[in-house]
Amino acid sequence: MAMTLEQMALAEVARLRAQLPPPIARLAADVPVVAMPRPTRAMIRDDGLEPDLLGLFVGASRAESVEGGDPLPPQILLFVDNIWDFAEGDEASFREEVRVTFFHELGHYLGLAEGDLEIRGLE
Numbered sequence: 001m002a003m004t005l006e007q008m009a010l011a012e013v014a015r016l017r018a019q020l021p022p023p024i025a026r027l028a029a030d031v032p033v034v035a036m037p038r039p040t041r042a043m044i045r046d047d048g049l050e051p052d053l054l055g056l057f058v059g060a061s062r063a064e065s066v067e068g069g070d071p072l073p074p075q076i077l078l079f080v081d082n083i084w085d086f087a088e089g090d091e092a093s094f095r096e097e098v099r100v101t102f103f104h105e106l107g108h109y110l111g112l113a114e115g116d117l118e119i120r121g122l123e
Helices: 005-019 022-028 041-047 080-086 091-109 114-119
Strands: 033-036 055-058 075-079
Touching (some): 005 022, 005 080, 075 091
Antiparallel strands (some): 055 075
């Protein structure tokens, strides 16, 4: 039986987490990753997200104080149908884009800004 895009993405995230250096791996273990097809209509309408967004970090980063911060628990959202479309239906490209998107959103969780992520090739 073939894996779904969600299963493939989460398997890739598990593989990536296992390769992280131990200090980063411990931090990464604290943030769940959710695979969903695309941003919801409410996310697009209410939060102004682009419909073709590949991933999103929500919640307070490790660098932010939880008090008065985002009420959502930290989590990484991977929009797997969008990633598949971006990868033009190629499985190897899909896995690579899951890697880049996961590390990008993990960087946000760790408190890195967009510029910091671009310097690291995670734009």
